[in-house]
Amino acid sequence: xxxxxxxxxxxxxxxxHYRIVHGLRIALAFVLTFLLVRLLDxxxxxxxxxxxVVVMGPISFWGxxxxxAFERIGGTIFGSVLGLVALQLxxxxxxxxxLWCAMAMFICGWLTxxxxxxxxxxxxxxxxxxxxxxxGDMVTALWRGGDVILGSLLAxxxxxxxxxxxxxxxxxxxxxxxxxxxxxxxxxxxxxxxxRPRLEKPLQNVLNDVVKMRGLITPACxxxxxxxxxxxxxxxxxxxxxxxxxxxxxxxxxxxxxxxxMINARxxxxxxxxxxxxxxxxxxxxxxxxxxxxxxxREKLNEIISELDQLIRESHSGSLEETPIxxxxxxxxxxxxxxxxxxxxxxxxxxx
Numbered sequence: 376x377x378x379x380x381x382x383x384x385x386x387x388x389x390x391x392h393y394r395i396v397h398g399l400r401i402a403l404a405f406v407l408t409f410l411l412v413r414l415l416d417x418x419x420x421x422x423x424x425x426x427x428v429v430v431m432g433p434i435s436f437w438g439x440x441x442x443x444a445f446e447r448i449g450g451t452i453f454g455s456v457l458g459l460v461a462l463q464l465x466x467x468x469x470x471x472x473x474l475w476c477a478m479a480m481f482i483c484g485w486l487t488x489x490x491x492x493x494x495x496x497x498x499x500x501x502x503x504x505x506x507x508x509x510x511g512d513m514v515t516a517l518w519r520g521g522d523v524i525l526g527s528l529l530a531x532x533x534x535x536x537x538x539x540x541x542x543x544x545x546x547x548x549x550x551x552x553x554x555x556x557x558x559x560x561x562x563x564x565x566x567x568x569x570x571r572p573r574l575e576k577p578l579q580n581v582l583n584d585v586v587k588m589r590g591l592i593t594p595a596c597x598x599x600x601x602x603x604x605x606x607x608x609x610x611x612x613x614x615x616x617x618x619x620x621x622x623x624x625x626x627x628x629x630x631x632x633x634x635x636x637m638i639n640a641r642x643x644x645x646x647x648x649x650x651x652x653x654x655x656x657x658x659x660x661x662x663x664x665x666x667x668x669x670x671x672x673r674e675k676l677n678e679i680i681s682e683l684d685q686l687i688r689e690s691h692s693g694s695l696e697e698t699p700i701x702x703x704x705x706x707x708x709x710x711x712x713x714x715x716x717x718x719x720x721x722x723x724x725x726x727x
Contacts, residue, residue: 378599378725381664382543390547393539401431404533408526417525418518422504426526431534436541436594441534443493447527450497455520457498458505462516465506476506541594545606546661548588549721552613553658555581556620557651563624564647571628578621585613605724612717619710626703642679646707649679653714657721666722679711 389396408427412420430443457479464472479502486495501523505516559577562568592606656668 378601382662387547390544400533404431408529419522422519422522423526423529426523427530430527430530436539441531446491446494447497448524450494451501451520451523454498454501455505458502459516461506462513540598541591542598545588545591545595550658550661552581552584553654557654560620561651564627574624578617582617585610601724605720609717609720612713616710616713619706619713623703623706623710626706643707646679646711650714653718657718660721664725666725
């Protein structure tokens with residue numbers, strides 16, 4: 376998929392209610408699969424339905440369903456072969472069949488703790504399904520294995536119809552994070568307030584939102600082939616920004632005298648305006664898929680960083696003696712650097 380594809384208001388609305396869309400998709404897929412099984416009179420017809428729900432149910436995003444379906448198909452084929460061999464051995468010797476099944480389950484248990492536990496688990500499940508057929512009934516065993524593969528293919532088909540993309544969901548949630556962070560930033564440093572606002576809960580909420588986005592990284596990487604380290608770096612930078620903002624708000628409201636000095640400092644006031652503008656541009660870039668506004672903000676951020684560096688040097692020379700002011704200036708510089716890094720990473724993600 377194109378990482379820079381613009382998101383329409385309809386896309387945003389659909390992804391904001393993705394749980395409803397996911398439920399409707401599974402319901403429609405189940406009904407159509409049931410009708411297909413009944414009309415074609417497919418033997419062992421419950422297995423396609425079970426497989427459909429297992430593959431589509433837990434995870435709705437395209438980047439997760441396709442690997443999950445292929446793992447299920449591979450595990451089903453391998454488990455079916457093991458089960459068919461077990462049924463043949465049963466005709467010759469029951470102890471030999473038991474020994475074969477024990478060896479197969481040992482391999483299944485060993486592989487379950489590896490890189491593909493789901494596929495390894497399906498080997499054991501399919502083995503149990505196949506050997507559960509009547510003794511010597513190879514036709515039933517083959518139908519059961521084939522039905523599981525059919526259910527996996529149907530799950531891939533229904534998921535491919537207007538699929539939900541984890542990367543699109545990540546963009547929407549990241550844009551929402553930018554907007555929420557901007558509102559907290561504006562409330563924390565508003566010159567119209569005479570008392571410190573209570574922002575502990577909003578800060579904790581945005582931090583929780585960042586943590587929840589981690590679950591979208593793996594499927595988003597599979598959908599776009601963007602390097603995982605870029606998503607991880609964005610994740611880390613967002614967490615650092617929340618922590619830095621909390622410390623910055625503490626320094627801003629540390630004392631009444633220093634508070635008024637920081638409000639009237641031109642460079643710090645420009646830094647606040649530029650920070651809010653950059654956050655708004657990043658949110659816009661994530662929705663529109665166009666990184667150019669964020670790139671323009673990065674140039675201005677670099678100028679702000681240079682000015683804050685100058686303020687830091689002046690503080691060491693003695694022109695800024697208040698500890699809260701020095702801490703606020705340093706934290707403003709740190710937040711500007713983090714925001715510049717975040718702009719760079721978001722641009723790389725949108726440009727692939």
